[in-house]
Amino acid sequence: MESKGLELKPQPKKNLWKPEEDLVLKAYIEAHGEGNWEAVSKNSGLKRGGKSCRLRWKNYLRPDIKRGSMSEEEQDLIIRLHNLLGNRWSLIAGRLPGRTDNEVKNYWNTHLNKRCLPRGKRKSNIDSNKDHQETNKKSRTTSISDFPNSTSNAETALMEARKEERSNITDYRIDETQSFDYDLDFPIVPTENNNAAFGFDEEPFMTSLDSILLFGTEAFDYGWLESNLHAQWIIP
DNA sequence: AAGATTTACAACCGCGAGCGA
DNA sequence: GTCGCTCGCGGTTGTAAATCT
Structure with missing residues (x-):
């Protein structure tokens, strides 16, 4: 059938990693080590950018990643550290062995944010983004990164x-x-x-x-x- | 059972820092 | 000094799965 009027653009599918891509990336990194992600992108044969490879490895494929739900202790720790550090997810994740900054951030946004911020004090994403950008502009003291x-x-x-x-x-x-x-x-x-x-x-x-x-x-x-x-x- | 809505989370994006040429 | 490249960070988005109506 012909499309009428406005042509419907195919919705850009999120480029989810396939299991076979994971295997390729994992094998490449086990052979050559981490780092130089542009080289990983070029030499592994994956049609992925260096950033994407890095993220996939760091957040999903690394052998020390801990999967599964957060324990009570971990939740408690995230809440305390967020109170102290704000949205410094990599720092918070650094205190939680096997957890990634992305995972901690997602967990906070989907579970803990609702629970912890009192009524009327929760920030919209836009506001928290502004806060983050302001924070980044300020000079930091030493961080784990x-x-x-x-x-x-x-x-x-x-x-x-x-x-x-x-x-x-x-x-x-x-x-x-x-x-x-x-x-x-x-x-x-x-x-x-x-x-x-x-x-x-x-x-x-x-x-x-x-x-x-x-x-x-x-x-x-x-x-x-x-x-x-x-x-x-x-x-x- | 089916469609609508919400939730969870993987992945992407933009920005800034660090570093070497 | 500055340009280009790479990396890491945190916010945002898209989609599958779960839940609700």
């Missing part, structure tokens, strides 16, 4: 960088008159001669102190901070 080699190396390097950053922060106290819970109304009050800025809303600042506030003594269990720092920072 600055150490892209591996998650564990990144963690170590990040902690080192944080040590350096916090070496200038010597004086603050925790306001014990306030209670706080999962909403993370951090009861930190800088002391009078403290010029350190804990701008949790404006610029996330992941320090060992944050670890304590987030995870309490679990921070030790996870090996995220050193006991001497705990003693030095919390106990006057």
